Amino acid sequence: MYSTLNGVVCLTRAGDLMWASDFEPHSDVRHGHRPGCALSLDGRTVWVYRPDAMAGRGGGDQWVVHDADSGVDVARRELETVGHGAFHHLHPVDGSIYIDIGEGQDGSVILRGTSGADSEPEFVTYPWQDRCLIDLAPSGHQFMTVDHGQADVAFHDHPNGDVLFTLPVEAFGYDPEDSFVEWSGGYLTEDTAIVTLGGESQDEEERFRYHLVDVRTGTLSGEFTVEASNPYDLGFV
Template identity: 75%
Template sequence: MVYDVDTGAVLARRELETVGHAAGHHVHPVDGSVYLDVGEGQDGSVIFRGTTGADGEVEFVAYPWWDRCLIDLAPGGEQFMTVDHGQADVAFHRHPDGDVLFTLPVEAFGYDPAETFVEWSGGYLTPDTAVVVLGGEDEEEWFRYHLVDVHTGTVGGEIAVEVTSPYEFVPLGDGSWLTGGPVRRSRATAGTDPDPAIPRG
């Protein structure tokens, strides 16, 4: 359902025909359209995009995948990042049509796909760089944060992120990120350790 923020009136309603029990909203930073990622548990994930036409009518588009999870939108809005529901790869798509720009499987990061997976987390650290989170389990669970050039698909170095869960890491698109609380961190150059924590607020 789409509501008028001033009056609460229902502007549009659509049956999504999903069996989801949760959804994430992502507002496009330029055109204001809304991406909706509906998780369907073991059945996968469905991504919708809602827009308002020139006539004021609300329109919904469903992307033709049921097996990709929306992770983040680029700060400039020209692309978005998804992870395979089975966690085998990460892909970067053109906005708004969703065409795949490039895909990186686990092997592209130098890991064995039988022992390593792409986490459903990460995102755009800057307009030019995304962070892809790889995870696995040896004697205990581990996560590593890899940098990717979103224009060329080149895998770069790693950054050090101090979290207990990969979902605590939230990149903000300006070179900084949150780590599970009111602490914002940044880095000076690719592949270096983060600067000391800078409390905000």
């Protein structure tokens, strides 16, 4: 399964075409919009983000749910976003799907979709336009966001989004004038998350530090050594 600038394609494990769905009308805009897709946890539905506003299709963005076997539309949510792209995050237990839509300098919008075997998909929009979704805990009981302006990291209860605790740059011992929370990191274990702090050294070279946070207590647990020059090379399974 993959998306292109003008459609989504679903393949069998052997690589044979199952179905394809074109985004109409066709867009000739080549840059600034990147559709995305994700298969639900139960394999029954495909969730597709369409950045139609930036693609110049004459309407707003859409989040479309397809039947995974046939490609038939199951649900369609008209969004109030003008996004460049989005990241899907599957909840590991209840099958709901989070989506983080990036609107460039205008911020980031987080939604959650739910779909039961015998029920219509439902959509919830969280009341922030200034937080980026970074990761879900392995059990899915909470999730991690970073301020779009990179001033802090926050941990939220699933599914309501209530803030459990927030850690600003100062909590890690850095000056917010020359340091920031990077849009990376995530849950190392159920009880521990990695938060990335970035900034510049005195010789103006980029520096990154990786801090462990005990998500049960909201306290720092020391630094974590990472053999990576780029914080986005830090992967989580």
